[in-house]
Amino acid sequence: MFEDILITIATAATPLLIASVGEVVVERSGVLNLGVEGMMVMGAVTGFGVALTTGSPWLGVLAAIIVGALFSLLFGFLTLTLVTNQVATGLALTLLGLGLSGMLGESFVGLPGIKMDYIHIPFLSELPFVGKLLFGQDPLFYVSLLLTAGVAYFLFRTRAGLTLRSIGDNHTSAHALGIKVIAIRYLAVMFGGACAGLAGAYLSLVYTPQWIENMTAGRGWIALALVVFASWRPWRVLAGAYLFGAVSIGQLHAQALGIGVPSQLLSSLPYLATIVVLVLISRNRRLTMVNTPASLGRPFVPDR
């Protein structure tokens, strides 16, 4: 029972984690892409559709990643090449994604989907209590953990990560040193798009294997908020995503038990708890300032 709850928490947290970690990379490069929700929902509909047509959930995941990246490329072209306002473009991307996915997915509504198989390792997965939790979850759960570790390593241990952070801190200085600001931002934006697409595919292939219009249900926005509250640090994003997952699942159980608290209040608990805890961790202002990308959302036009 307890192990099952932990597994549901992981399932609720994984899509948030994947999308947030991708957005950490985007924002660390100084670009604010508010279109996570739109890219996620495009990933969800693509993943579902491709998996259904080909019968392979893995092809669905791959397609979702590609579509997420291409969709973010549109954002990149508008904000980086044409220097449109990042906030407005991001919002437009979300609206476009929600509308487009509804249209593309119209014929999928109500169809039974394809569920990604859980990992099964003989013996290990059958261990009591921890077996299923550690060795018997869906493959994307492990991908999300590797992704977090990989991004943390990339950002803070590699030269390329340092270059990316430097652009987010001061793009004018980076340009003066000869760093290709726009090219690197394109790559970062596409990485974020690919992650959002993957997170969307998780929803339609693992979380609830079916297609429902607007099935992301605001998770893209939560992912965005997590990035900020986690001060742009991948491991804190993980903590925030799991906290959010835990409280969401906890309040569902509380509602099922019928304790005398209005359900609306319980439903808002995950949001409140996440905000409170992450505000508490980021109360060290100095650390927050050092981690905040100073160029975030500022357009860059090199003078030549």
Add this chain to the structure above:
Amino acid sequence: MDTTPLANGRNLLEVRGLTKVFGTLKACDQVDLTIAKGEIHALLGENGAGKSTLVKMLFGSLEPNAGEIHWNGQPVMITSPGVAKKLGIGMVFQHFSLFEALTAAENIALSLADDTPISTIAAKARALSYSYGLPLDPDSLVGDLSVGERQRIEIIRCLLQTPDLIILDEPTSVLTPQEADKLFETLERLRSEGKSILYISHRLDEVRRLCDSATIMRHGKVVGHCNPRLETPSSLARMMVGTEVKNAERTTASVRGEELLSICGMSRKPAGPFSMPLKNIWLSIAGGEVIGIAGVAGNGQGELFEAISGEALQESADAIRIRGKSAGRMGISARRLLGAAFVPEERLGHGAAPRMRLSDNLLLSRHTTDGKAFVSGLGVVKSGAIQKAAQRIIEVMDVRKSAPDPEAAALSGGNLQKFIIGRELDRNPAVMVVNQPTWGVDAGAAARIRQALIELARNGSAVLVISQDLDELFEISDSIAVMHNGELSKPIPIAEATLERIGLLMGGAEPGHPDHAKEVA
């Protein structure tokens, strides 16, 4: 030239006819420049003469519209800073190109192309910095460092690339005189190692002391070449400006009137992680007096200005008294109503709204103090009266402009600064506080502004001038106090102040304020 060791026809860099056009402005017009191996070559000119544009083209940050660059006799196209670095051109920027949220070592690593581990770079940087006498802690966060230390990072970063030509853009404008001496030693050592240096400055003394040859620019054109050692400061100044430059005249020290502005034991917590706290500041200014505050940038001058002007309130109302009234808890408008006037450092965005016309800017700063004159009882703006006042200021301060009432951003830095200072002087304030009055202002306008500040004091007002320009402070102040690390020294009467004494205080030689420390204890 006898001072260039390898001058026998072997030039490192030759620039011919380099031109850069921004819109209708020719920032560089047919510029020629020749730098020999192993020489320190000065590039002289006023603000806006095109020096920075020229070196940005040499470093590949800007693309020239016309002209050619020869490196070691070969024609080259410097299309990016990366190409410049590969050729062997290193640059120390005027407005540092550093990343505040990263450590010194990480900043250095970013400019090196190869993938050396950060720890190796840190070790190399430490060794190199000590061998040149520019001590540096590679693990410190740049945001925590002083401007002088930041410049060391830039220099070390440049030296680690072992360049043949090092470009320094106004390197001493942020240094104490002693730090500048240290820099000159480093540069002389680099010259003895056979490296060439392009040294950009408008400080004539140091150019005469350091440089082997000089190219002088004015309005985007090269107007002369010379050996600075054979020139006098005034002959160099004449070449730079085109006309004789007059210093402001200070009449004999006036009678000390009653105290108009006093700061009593004011302290302030740092406003952000990279800003300076103010520590127990005492200062008293009487009518008729000009007090100058010297100091290396970033030692709390900006924070002090905000505290005096009322942008930041004090905890105690008595911390600041304007004309005898406790003003510590008052906002900007209330302090202005007491007769004070403030001119912040940043002209565009702080001193004036860039996209608004001069008359609008006048109304914005004076609607409280001159409410009756500028706004009718029903709250309708009297544009006629404002226009008239704006014209008066423009005439008095000799503000040159292209339209009758242009947007603030359309004026050159010097003319806008004249307008902003004139706007405050027009009220005939009892207390005038100015932060960096002539920063980035051409020599003619600077002289006009300094003269106006002296005249204001001679008519009985108290004037406080915060400036990084020591020459300016010596020219206009009756006494000079020094800010270091958020502390303010006792004001030194101008007769006793020497460049050396002020310089030592700027470097933190006599921290604190011994007399007042006793008062507190």
